Amino acid sequence: xxxxxxxxxxxxxxxxxxxxxxxxxxxxxxxxxxxxxxxxxxxxxxxxxxxxxxxxxxxxxxxxxxxxxxxxxxxxxxxxxxxxxxxxxxxxxxxxxxxxxxxxxxxxxxxxxxxxx
Amino acid sequence: xxxxxxxxxxxxxxxxxxxxxxxxxxxxxxxxxxxxxxxxxxxxxxxxxxxxxxxxxxxxxxxxxxxxxxxxxxxxxxxxxxxxxxxxxxxxxxxxxxxxxxxxxxxxxxxxxxxxxxxxxxxxxxxxxxxxxxxxxxxxxxxxxxxxxxxxxxxxxxxxxxxxxxxxxxxxxxxxxxxxxxxxxxxxxxxxxxxxxxxxxxxxxxxxxxxxxxxxxxxxxxxxxxxxxxxxxxxxxxxxxxxxxxxxxxxxxxxxxxxxxxxxxxxxxxxxxxxxxxxxxxxxxxxxxxxxxxxxxxxxxxxxxxxxxxxxxxxxxxxxxxxxxxxxxxxxxxxxxxxxxxxxxxxxxxxxxxxxxxxxxxxxxxxxxxxxxxxxxxxxxxxxxxxxxxxxxxxxxxxxxxxxxxxxxxxxxxxxxxxxxxxxxxxxxxxxxxxxxxxxxxxxxxxxxxxxxxxxxxxxxxxxxxxxxxxxxxxxxxxxxxxxxxxxxxxx
Numbered sequence: 001x002x003x004x005x006x007x008x009x010x011x012x013x014x015x016x017x018x019x020x021x022x023x024x025x026x027x028x029x030x031x032x033x034x035x036x037x038x039x040x041x042x043x044x045x046x047x048x049x050x051x052x053x054x055x056x057x058x059x060x061x062x063x064x065x066x067x068x069x070x071x072x073x074x075x076x077x078x079x080x081x082x083x084x085x086x087x088x089x090x091x092x093x094x095x096x097x098x099x100x101x102x103x104x105x106x107x108x109x110x111x112x113x114x115x116x117x
Numbered sequence: 118x119x120x121x122x123x124x125x126x127x128x129x130x131x132x133x134x135x136x137x138x139x140x141x142x143x144x145x146x147x148x149x150x151x152x153x154x155x156x157x158x159x160x161x162x163x164x165x166x167x168x169x170x171x172x173x174x175x176x177x178x179x180x181x182x183x184x185x186x187x188x189x190x191x192x193x194x195x196x197x198x199x200x201x202x203x204x205x206x207x208x209x210x211x212x213x214x215x216x217x218x219x220x221x222x223x224x225x226x227x228x229x230x231x232x233x234x235x236x237x238x239x240x241x242x243x244x245x246x247x248x249x250x251x252x253x254x255x256x257x258x259x260x261x262x263x264x265x266x267x268x269x270x271x272x273x274x275x276x277x278x279x280x281x282x283x284x285x286x287x288x289x290x291x292x293x294x295x296x297x298x299x300x301x302x303x304x305x306x307x308x309x310x311x312x313x314x315x316x317x318x319x320x321x322x323x324x325x326x327x328x329x330x331x332x333x334x335x336x337x338x339x340x341x342x343x344x345x346x347x348x349x350x351x352x353x354x355x356x357x358x359x360x361x362x363x364x365x366x367x368x369x370x371x372x373x374x375x376x377x378x379x380x381x382x383x384x385x386x387x388x389x390x391x392x393x394x395x396x397x398x399x400x401x402x403x404x405x406x407x408x409x410x411x412x413x414x415x416x417x418x419x420x421x422x423x424x425x426x427x428x429x430x431x432x433x434x435x436x437x438x439x440x441x442x443x444x445x446x447x448x449x450x451x452x453x454x455x456x457x458x459x460x461x462x463x464x465x466x467x468x469x470x471x472x473x474x475x476x477x478x479x480x481x482x483x484x485x486x487x488x489x490x491x492x493x494x495x496x497x498x499x500x501x502x503x504x505x506x507x508x509x510x511x512x513x514x515x516x517x518x519x520x521x522x523x524x525x526x527x528x529x530x531x532x533x534x535x536x537x538x539x540x541x542x543x544x545x546x547x548x549x550x551x552x553x554x555x556x557x558x559x560x561x562x563x564x565x566x567x568x569x570x571x572x573x574x575x576x577x578x579x580x581x582x583x584x585x586x587x588x589x590x591x592x593x594x595x596x597x598x599x600x601x602x603x604x605x606x607x608x609x
Contacts, residue, residue, distance in 0.1 A: 020273070025265070032272045039279040046287025073286065076235055080279060083242045087275075090249055091268055098265055101258050 005045045012038030025095045036084040040077045142195040149188040156184045161601035178232035182588045186229040193442045194222045196563035201344035221247035245271045251345045263337030270333040278320035295602035314369040325357025328385035331409045339401035343449025351442030366592040379420035384514035387413030391521035417511045426502025427589035432495035443567035481526045483571045494578045
């Protein structure tokens with residue numbers, strides 16, 4: 001399971017970076033989304049995976065015993081997902097505006113503010 | 118002690134109106150002064166959210182470093198909100214300019230006070246989403262172009278930062294900064310720790326625009342209106358510097374390799390920034406490059422990593438927040454008077470507005486660091502730190518960067534204030550003279566206020582020096598910080 005996740009994270013990161021380096025705006029956003037998911041998976045993996053042992057204290061015990069899943073990475077990922085969801089929504093609206101204003105989704109056409117040097 | 122944040126939460130409900138915004142900023146200014154006073158007299162204050170004790174719950178810590186920056190944030194915020202009551206168009210206000218400005222200020226204060234690395238990430242996201250909206254509000258073409266670069270780079274920085282947090286959590290199993298400070302020191306695998314440290318460095322570095330990662334800044338900071346650019350230039354990049362100073366003194370104490378990296382990057386940042394500023398002819402672009410250059414001073418202080426140099430870096434941080442905010446407000450004033458910021462199209466400001474020009478001169482001189490003014494003292498401290506560690510590369514970079522800054526300021530002065538107004542075909546938009554007296558006050562007032570603060574930083578240097586020195590000692594020896602957060606039992 002860990003190995004599978006490691007490979008998956010590697011794929012997500014490399015695909016994300018590849019997408020970022022393309023010239024198209026849509027691919028830029030896709031790249032960012034992939035990278036974000038990769039980072040979330042990484043946190044999940046590093047919080048050490050445990051199968052089928054939720055961190056819930058049973059009625060007759062005072063504290064958790066034995067192996068149990070670490071709840072903190074899950075809380076972190078939940079927060080990170082919400083945040084990245086919001087940011088991606090904003091970014092998508094932004095590229096829609098960019099497309100409307102510039103009439104192109106090629107990043108090379110976004111250089112007019114630099115031209116009059 | 119923690120009301121500053123709570124209050125910031127309340128503002129947005131009422132901040133739709135200009136008056137509420139200014140009043141809110143006044144209240145936050147008072148509270149942050151009280152907070153600093155409290156921290157200065159009674160030591161570090163902490164608050165555990167939800168009463169979960171330190172390494173588990175979310176901690177907020179107010180030490181002198183954090184609360185000084187909160188104070189500066191509220192001064193700058195007050196100035197900008199006064200300025201924008203008169204300087205921002207009605208259309209922008211309708212789209213929620215003020216609530217978002219306050220969200221931004223809330224995020225900044227939160228980031229300065231949090232004691233939890235993941236929480237720092239969350240505050241960063243609040244800051245960047247607010248700044249995205251401010252940057253693109255209005256939706257003109259150059260704004261959108263600058264916006265997309267800014268958005269992309271900041272999203273990338275967040276991802277890198279998040280990755281670094283993930284690895285750090287995997288290494289230590291903790292997120293509390295004080296706790297991490299103890300645990301990271303115990304980790305055996307130093308190589309992995311260094312890699313994580315550099316990931317943090319890249320993440321913060323994109324935000325604070327250090328040498329190889331600064332290119333998004335000059336291409337986006339000159340696009341939004343001046344009031345917004347002022348708060349960006351004054352505070353946003355400084356959050357990255359703050360995070361760097363915090364993380365690299367508390368969690369990762371830099372070793373030889375990291376310090377060398379810092380040295381090279383600081384020198385390169387100093388030089389590329391001023392060189393970029395020299396070739397530009399638009400005042401706002403020049404100031405954007407100067408932001409980049411002056412970040413270098415602070416990183417230089419971190420690279421030398423001794424008492425004098427850190428004091429210098431912190432002093433510079435204090436001075437820079439005030440001056441850079443003011444510079445962009447001045448840009449706004451020049452734009453209001455002349456309708457343009459290109460060297461080719463403006464000139465003769467001194468003939469028309471002599472008093473205003475003198476005011477601007479004070480700010481420009483303190484940017485360069487003419488002795489009695491504020492930019493001078495931190496440089497002396499940085500030299501002192503540099504000589505005591507024998508770091509001559511940085512000393513030379515600082516000297517060169519300072520001379521170029523002087524040259525640039527002289528050029529701005531000659532082109533905008535002394536040269537006679539060139540006869541161009543562009544429409545002369547002299548908005549300021551026909552304006553009502555009250556609006557003029559609202560525009561000039563904040564510039565005057567910030568200039569007075571700058572002059573105070575210069576003339577009352579020993580006070581600021583005492584504060585920065587206190588912070589530097591605090592940073593070099595984080596035991597007090599750790600004890601305050603974890604309780605005295607946890608001390609090693």
